[in-house]
Amino acid sequence: MKSATPKVLHEICGRSLVGHVLAAARELDPHSLVVVVGHAREQVAAHLTAIDPATRTAVQAEQNGTGHAVRMGLEELGGAVDGTVVVVCGDTPLLTAETLKQLAGTHAGDGNAVTVLTAEVPDATGYGRIVRDEATGAVTAIVEHKDATDAQRSIREINSGVFAFDGQLLADALKKVRTDNSQGEEYLTDVLGILREAGHRVGACLAADHREIAGINNRVQLAEARRILNERLLTAAMLAGVTVVDPASTWVDVTVTFERDAVVHPNTLLTGSTHLGEGAEVGPNSRLGDTRVGAGARVDNTVSEGAVVGAGASVGPFAYLRPGTRLGAKGKIGTYVETKNAKIGEGTKVPHLSYVGDATIGEYTNIGAASVFVNYDGQEKHHTTVGSHCRTGSDNMFVAPVTVGDGAYTAAGSVITKDVPPGSLAVARGQQRNIEGWVARKRPGSAAAKAAEAASRAGEGEE
Numbered sequence: 001m002k003s004a005t006p007k008v009l010h011e012i013c014g015r016s017l018v019g020h021v022l023a024a025a026r027e028l029d030p031h032s033l034v035v036v037v038g039h040a041r042e043q044v045a046a047h048l049t050a051i052d053p054a055t056r057t058a059v060q061a062e063q064n065g066t067g068h069a070v071r072m073g074l075e076e077l078g079g080a081v082d083g084t085v086v087v088v089c090g091d092t093p094l095l096t097a098e099t100l101k102q103l104a105g106t107h108a109g110d111g112n113a114v115t116v117l118t119a120e121v122p123d124a125t126g127y128g129r130i131v132r133d134e135a136t137g138a139v140t141a142i143v144e145h146k147d148a149t150d151a152q153r154s155i156r157e158i159n160s161g162v163f164a165f166d167g168q169l170l171a172d173a174l175k176k177v178r179t180d181n182s183q184g185e186e187y188l189t190d191v192l193g194i195l196r197e198a199g200h201r202v203g204a205c206l207a208a209d210h211r212e213i214a215g216i217n218n219r220v221q222l223a224e225a226r227r228i229l230n231e232r233l234l235t236a237a238m239l240a241g242v243t244v245v246d247p248a249s250t251w252v253d254v255t256v257t258f259e260r261d262a263v264v265h266p267n268t269l270l271t272g273s274t275h276l277g278e279g280a281e282v283g284p285n286s287r288l289g290d291t292r293v294g295a296g297a298r299v300d301n302t303v304s305e306g307a308v309v310g311a312g313a314s315v316g317p318f319a320y321l322r323p324g325t326r327l328g329a330k331g332k333i334g335t336y337v338e339t340k341n342a343k344i345g346e347g348t349k350v351p352h353l354s355y356v357g358d359a360t361i362g363e364y365t366n367i368g369a370a371s372v373f374v375n376y377d378g379q380e381k382h383h384t385t386v387g388s389h390c391r392t393g394s395d396n397m398f399v400a401p402v403t404v405g406d407g408a409y410t411a412a413g414s415v416i417t418k419d420v421p422p423g424s425l426a427v428a429r430g431q432q433r434n435i436e437g438w439v440a441r442k443r444p445g446s447a448a449a450k451a452a453e454a455a456s457r458a459g460e461g462e463e
Contacts, residue, residue: 014253020093027097065185080171113200160213362388
């Protein structure tokens with residue numbers, strides 16, 4: 001990956017690679033789930049604790065092969081275990097729970113000692129090949145690419161690295177795995193031959209989609225997996241009644257949820273716990289993270305993080321909703337408006353060119369254009385409260401802490417530093433003074449002076 005970040009911690013669609021695998025494995029409802037960690041194990045273990053505290057870790061101090069890794073995992077569980085042991089790879093984020101359930105079902109139904117998940121791929125380069133008995137179709141061996149003959153390399157059915165084992169037989173066979181191969185490692189795939197030679201049944205389960213077993217080894221493959229998973233998520237949303245106008249330019253996380261008749265316009269990114277209510281419309285050119293959009297609301301050309309948009313409300317275009325923003329039903333946050341930690345009541349409008357931070361605004365109030373809630377004194381943040389049914393003038397500064405009562409008005413150009421009683425009109429600006437003849441004296445010969453002189457002559461002529 002050529003990265004300071006361990007491979008399995010790289011993310012696609014809102015989860016790390018290993019996080020996707022854990023999510024799929026958890027749906028099997030396993031008695032125990034163990035992740036074998038080696039490279040950068042402190043980082044990986046900390047991540048696992050954060051996303052799935054019930055997961056156990058086993059340390060593979062030296063990376064001596066897949067068989068050795070599984071031995072470390074079994075040792076974490078006390079050695080041989082009863083029941084089925086499913087082994088998956090930590091870099092296969094497209095693997096689904098449905099496929100794992102199919103693997104476990106085939107394993108139990110066929111009475112196998114081991115069942116390997118296989119797939120037929122267009123290009124098998126780098127993968128272990130599945131070698132079958134020509135007469136029975138049984139799996140006789142898995143040969144790693146580096147150890148395969150030319151004939152074996154022509155095989156398109158490959159080992160996914162995902163297996164279901166009988167736990168007792170697995171532990172016993174791992175003791176017999178040798179290291180006389182090109183890598184000098186313990187191959188987990190050798191267990192299949194050991195069990196077969198001992199007279200046990202070795203079976204296979206063919207995955208319906210070979211892309212599920214794709215491992216990630218570089219940024220190109222990471223991007224391809226992201227595209228495939230994104231397509232999968234959008235397809236599920238559209239089949240559930242969501243309109244995605246342009247899937248090619250729409251990106252979502254696995255944790256994003258929708259209700260029917262939601263509409264997503266092009267160039268939109270939805271991340272985290274974002275939820276679109278019934279009939280909500282988002283985009284184009286919008287990025288919403290951990291944002292809830294109510295039924296019938298419209299969000300256009302907007303960046304939002306940690307906000308709630310009420311039912312029937314309107315946001316944008318070109319708005320920025322920062323964490324803690326709560327816009328009530330039928331409210332409006334308009335063009336070039338930024339909000340943060342602001343509770344804005346039902347039907348209230350902040351139409352344009354304003355900043356509302358650390359504030360509470362009541363219902364059906366209108367905030368005039370170019371208003372700023374001055375919440376920071378250089379050391380502390382302070383709160384502003386504006387009541388219901390207020391009308392504030394354009395170019396107002398509300399210097400917190402300050403309260404504007406219900407039904408109050410404020411005049412344009414005012415700097416509000418004192419509380420405004422309900423129903424009052426607050427005027428906080430200097431008296432206007434006109435200095436006549438200033439341009440002629442201070443800017444003689446200028447275009448402004450000539451225009452003023454012409455206007456003065458015209459006025460005299462009218463008189």
